[in-house]
Amino acid sequence: MSESSYDYSTRSGVRPIAWDEFHGLVKALVVAVAPWRPEVVLPVLRGGAYAGTLLAHLLQIEVHPVRLSRRQDDVVVRETPRWLVEPPAAVAGRRVLVVDEMCSSGQTLRMVKARALELGAAEVRTATLYAHTWGAAAVDYTGLITDALVMNPWDREVYRDGAFIFHPEYAVALAQQGVGADASLLIPAPSFVVAKGE
Numbered sequence: 001m002s003e004s005s006y007d008y009s010t011r012s013g014v015r016p017i018a019w020d021e022f023h024g025l026v027k028a029l030v031v032a033v034a035p036w037r038p039e040v041v042l043p044v045l046r047g048g049a050y051a052g053t054l055l056a057h058l059l060q061i062e063v064h065p066v067r068l069s070r071r072q073d074d075v076v077v078r079e080t081p082r083w084l085v086e087p088p089a090a091v092a093g094r095r096v097l098v099v100d101e102m103c104s105s106g107q108t109l110r111m112v113k114a115r116a117l118e119l120g121a122a123e124v125r126t127a128t129l130y131a132h133t134w135g136a137a138a139v140d141y142t143g144l145i146t147d148a149l150v151m152n153p154w155d156r157e158v159y160r161d162g163a164f165i166f167h168p169e170y171a172v173a174l175a176q177q178g179v180g181a182d183a184s185l186l187i188p189a190p191s192f193v194v195a196k197g198e
Helices: 019-036 048-059 107-118 167-174
Strands: 014-016 041-044 066-069 084-086 096-104 123-131 141-145 149-151 159-160 164-167
Touching: 014 107, 019 048, 019 084, 019 096, 019 123, 019 141, 041 048, 048 096, 048 123, 066 107, 096 107, 149 167, 164 167
Parallel strands: 014 149, 041 066, 041 096, 096 123, 123 141
Antiparallel strands: 066 084, 159 164
8 A cells, every 4th residue: 555545536626724724613513512521532644633632621521542553653554443552441330432533434433432332431432624525424523524625724835854744645636636735825824943952
């Protein structure tokens, strides 16, 4: 498998997400899940870390990241997710919200939910920032249902050979949509120089 191993040809259009849209989607999830009163958030690293951590901050509840992935060094190398960091025993007897970035098949969400229940969680629900139409039924709460190629604000650029470049996986995915990977799709951000460091 390679950086282009996901089949992006099934996507319909391109949906760049800005940081303020991300924040708004998480706030919508907070409003939706708050009546249930979750006690612990399990963000699925890496993509779910952003939404899960912000959600936990907004609700002022515990957060315990978990990790299972098809990737190694940001390249898809497995057909099914493999556990890297499992939920803690602290989920026992508590209402647990599993948070990830995207729901396609729901496999990752089901794996985390099952493990939390095995550890004695009182109840487990799932939330994602986005879901594809073919995966929306597999998640309890989702901010946006779309079959577009969703471009997150946190992973459009990578640092290689001393320069920030457009993420190669997104470049391949955009090409499958007939769109060029140009600077207009990057996150506009002011340049800084570190205050202390080499």
